[in-house]
Amino acid sequence: MNTLEQTLVDHIPEAIHYFEEMEAFNFSLEPIDMNTTKGKRAFDKLLLQLLKSQIELPKPTSFKESILEESTKTAIHFLENFLGPMSAEALKTLPIIRSTTIPMFDAATEFSYDLAKKTITPKKIKIYKKDISYNALTLIHENTHILFNRKVTPGFHYHYNELLPILMELIATTQLKDPTLPENYIKTRLYFLQQQLKEYNQGILLQKQLKTEFPDIRLVLDYTINNSYSYAISAFFAFHLFEQYKENPEAIKQAIIACINHQQTIEELLKQRHVTLKNHETIKAIEKVLKMN
Numbered sequence: 001m002n003t004l005e006q007t008l009v010d011h012i013p014e015a016i017h018y019f020e021e022m023e024a025f026n027f028s029l030e031p032i033d034m035n036t037t038k039g040k041r042a043f044d045k046l047l048l049q050l051l052k053s054q055i056e057l058p059k060p061t062s063f064k065e066s067i068l069e070e071s072t073k074t075a076i077h078f079l080e081n082f083l084g085p086m087s088a089e090a091l092k093t094l095p096i097i098r099s100t101t102i103p104m105f106d107a108a109t110e111f112s113y114d115l116a117k118k119t120i121t122p123k124k125i126k127i128y129k130k131d132i133s134y135n136a137l138t139l140i141h142e143n144t145h146i147l148f149n150r151k152v153t154p155g156f157h158y159h160y161n162e163l164l165p166i167l168m169e170l171i172a173t174t175q176l177k178d179p180t181l182p183e184n185y186i187k188t189r190l191y192f193l194q195q196q197l198k199e200y201n202q203g204i205l206l207q208k209q210l211k212t213e214f215p216d217i218r219l220v221l222d223y224t225i226n227n228s229y230s231y232a233i234s235a236f237f238a239f240h241l242f243e244q245y246k247e248n249p250e251a252i253k254q255a256i257i258a259c260i261n262h263q264q265t266i267e268e269l270l271k272q273r274h275v276t277l278k279n280h281e282t283i284k285a286i287e288k289v290l291k292m293n
Contacts, residue, residue, distance in 0.1 A: 008220045015216075015223035024115035026154040029226050032233050033277040042277040046236065046286055047201065050194050055293055057191040058184040060104070063132040068098060071131075075139035078172050083147075083257060090122055090146040091139055099126040105188050107138035109145055120149040133178050137185060140172050141165040144260070151262045159226075160266045162234035163241075164259060170242040186292050193235050200228035240275045240285035 022029060033039030066074070072091055079088040102108060107127040111120050125142050127135055144165040166189070173182045203225040210218060245252040255273070258264035269275075275282055 008217050011220045011223065012216050015220045018223050018227070019219070020115070021113055022158060024113075025118060025152055025156075027156050027158040029158055031229065032157065032159050036278060039277040042283055046277075046283065047197050047232075049287070049290060050190070050197050051201065053190070053194065053290060053293060055187065055191045055194050057104075058187050060130045060132050060134075062184045063134045063180045064178055065131055066133040066135065067131045068096065068127070068135065071133065071135040072096060072139060074133075074136040074176060075143065075172075078136070078140060078175060079143055082168075082171070082175075082253065083260070087147065088143055090125075090143050094122055094146075095124040096139070097124060097126050098129045100129055102126050102128050104128060104130075105134055105138070105192075107135070107142050109142045111149065118152050120152060122146045122149070133176075133180060134185070134188070136176060137169045137172055137181070140168050144168045147260050153262060153265070156265075157267065159230040159233050160237075162231055163238050163266060164256060166235055166238040167241050167245075167256065170238060171245060174246075183292070186289060189235065190289065190293050193232060196228040196231040200225055200232065203228065236277070236282065236286050237270060237275050239289050240279075240282040241269075241273060243285045243288070244273055244275075 021027070034043060076088040076091050079091070105128055107125060109125050110123045112123055113120055125139070127138060142165070145161075148164060169185065169189075173185045203221045207218065207221045207225065210221065241252060252273075255264065255269050259266050259269055277283070
């Protein structure tokens, strides 16, 4: 079995679990803005632009050194100033572990999913092993997931799952007073966005080529396509909301808080702010970030 085939087989349990969660929590995987010609063309245009871009991933040494305790304090300070008291309790109480298995510049929260009770409970946070300032951003990212998951909303468009965490990272780069963060963060975010779009594109191509007698492999490809698309659409929309934040910080801040507390849906926020692939301003915001690379 070649490497690609083995990779697909290895991801079967992960794919099965993913779709079980989507069904149990009644999360939607309906593609966003892809049901119109304008939206589909915009997505395909951005995909091609990103795939053609020369994006170099920064090295860990590009960032300031920061021990985990320092990065955690930085993340807590930002969150409590931005979202208010009690917003960073997860970072104060959960185990935060430097992991040798977490990819560079990444982090992950281990959640317990109770499919019967419809609850998502955080257990611990795993973070990239190097002591660098970037870790403060990933802790802010994970904490945002934890806050949002306190309440499960049936029908939630899971493709928006990364939107608020990415937007919070973008805002934090402007407030953490670390000169290494803004430029290197954008390069890192674009690099991983490019990788996700490569994975999405490969999944679409393989899905067209694969015969129907391999249902488990097709399931993995469907999982890969959905997971990559979620990351891409969340990043695209976060870039536009970040441009709006720079123009009107308080309005976007209050909208973020409302969404985290489920007083407003992300769909409602995007509609109010005209954030959509059918809006040229959204496309311009993404292209502006690409030009910064």
